[in-house]
Amino acid sequence: MRCLVTGGAGFLGSHLCERLLNDGHEVLCLDNYFTGRLQNIAHLRDNRNFELIRHDVTEPILLEVDRIFNLACPASPIHYQFNPVKTIKTSVMGAINMLGLAKRVHARILQASTSEVYGDPAVHPQKEDYWGNVNPIGIRSCYDEGKRVAETLFMDYHRQNNVDIRIVRIFNTYGPRMLMNDGRVVSNFIVQALRNEDLTIYGDGTQTRSFCYVDDLIEAFVRMMDQNEIIGPVNVGNPGEFTMLELAQAVLELTGSKSKIVYQPLPGDDPKMRRPDISLAKKALGWEPKVQLRDGLQKTIEYFKTIV
Ligand code: NAD
Ligand code: UDP
Numbered sequence: 001m002r003c004l005v006t007g008g009a010g011f012l013g014s015h016l017c018e019r020l021l022n023d024g025h026e027v028l029c030l031d032n033y034f035t036g037r038l039q040n041i042a043h044l045r046d047n048r049n050f051e052l053i054r055h056d057v058t059e060p061i062l063l064e065v066d067r068i069f070n071l072a073c074p075a076s077p078i079h080y081q082f083n084p085v086k087t088i089k090t091s092v093m094g095a096i097n098m099l100g101l102a103k104r105v106h107a108r109i110l111q112a113s114t115s116e117v118y119g120d121p122a123v124h125p126q127k128e129d130y131w132g133n134v135n136p137i138g139i140r141s142c143y144d145e146g147k148r149v150a151e152t153l154f155m156d157y158h159r160q161n162n163v164d165i166r167i168v169r170i171f172n173t174y175g176p177r178m179l180m181n182d183g184r185v186v187s188n189f190i191v192q193a194l195r196n197e198d199l200t201i202y203g204d205g206t207q208t209r210s211f212c213y214v215d216d217l218i219e220a221f222v223r224m225m226d227q228n229e230i231i232g233p234v235n236v237g238n239p240g241e242f243t244m245l246e247l248a249q250a251v252l253e254l255t256g257s258k259s260k261i262v263y264q265p266l267p268g269d270d271p272k273m274r275r276p277d278i279s280l281a282k283k284a285l286g287w288e289p290k291v292q293l294r295d296g297l298q299k300t301i302e303y304f305k306t307i308v
Pocket of ligand 1 (some may be wrong): 006007009010011012015030031032033034035036037055056057058070071072073074075076090094112113114117169170171172173174244
């Protein structure tokens with residue numbers, strides 16, 4: 001099949017392009033290089049089934065494809081808050097443009113949605129039928145609300161125009177090719193530890209997240225796209241839940257770093273806890289994550305050692 005991956009030069013997108021090529025598909029990698037990098041896909045460029053398109057999803061584009069994976073959107077708070085209006089445009093106009101394309105060429109289209117649609121959740125762990133607790137006017141809203149509208153658009157194109165959609169709600173995912181300066185907690189802690197700099201915990205470090213290794217996540221994407229039973233939304237993530245203090249201690253131990261932990265103010269609207277209920281993914285996709293946090297951290301540390 002000919003697969004379009006928007007945001008294909010980013011962290012998750014580059015792993016997805018690689019997987020789709022390995023599975024024998026043609027891949028069109030579309031990116032505007034806001035947070036993506038040519039380096040992430042440099043090793044794929046000689047593959048004759050791989051094609052690069054420099055394009056911004058806020059603009060329409062005409063392509064002939066069988067499948068669309070819509071990943072284009074900055075994912076880390078510092079990047080999506082850099083130009084919040086652009087972030088909303090990317091989620092909303094990007095969804096409209098890609099759904100319009102899917103409708104025209106009858107392609108199946110998957111949306112990379114997020115656990116952020118649950119906001120600062122009042123229900124724990126989060127199940128797909130929970131509607132969330134999202135601040136519409138805070139500093140994370142450009143991302144959270146943009147992704148929520150994108151889900152609405154996907155459902156409405158499905159109901160109104162019969163577009164063949166899939167929605168996955170991704171919980172915090174980490175691994176090689178995260179940007180060093182991307183501000184997300186796993187990359188921050190690893191880079192700080194490798195440089196023997198202080199590890200910066202925001203708040204008191206009791207807030208929790210559930211971290212999924214990238215290979216597990218890509219497997220869920222592929223299974224979701226390949227099956228015909230459900231359109232989603234489906235939670236994909238690792239239900240292992242850790243405080244940021246536990247994460248910092250694990251990184252210090254695995255790197256053998258001399259760094260100290262320092263505490264900095266908690267950013268606005270930072271969710272207190274997050275853990276996916278993945279019973280739907282287990283049942284419908286036969287999927288659950290296989291990589292434990294310490295193993296995934298070790299692989300990610302090895303990657304960062306080559307570039308720090
Ligand atoms: P990333 O920032 O590495 O990748 C995003 C990619 O989209 C980059 O290559 C960027 O250049 C590109 N992009 C941004 N705006 C664009 C635009 N207007 N037009 C074209 N390309 C554009 O982040 P990631 O972690 O790989 O995230 C990929 C997707 O998965 C995002 O949609 C994100 O919201 C979603 N997601 C990721 C996580 C996670 O933990 N990694 C969690 C939830 C959801
Ligand atoms: N965080 C932290 N130190 C850092 C970066 C992030 O303590 O250097 C915290 C952040 O406040 C949040 C958690 O780690 O509570 C996860 O942050 P990230 O930006 O990775 O993801 P998100 O908040 O979007 O889930």
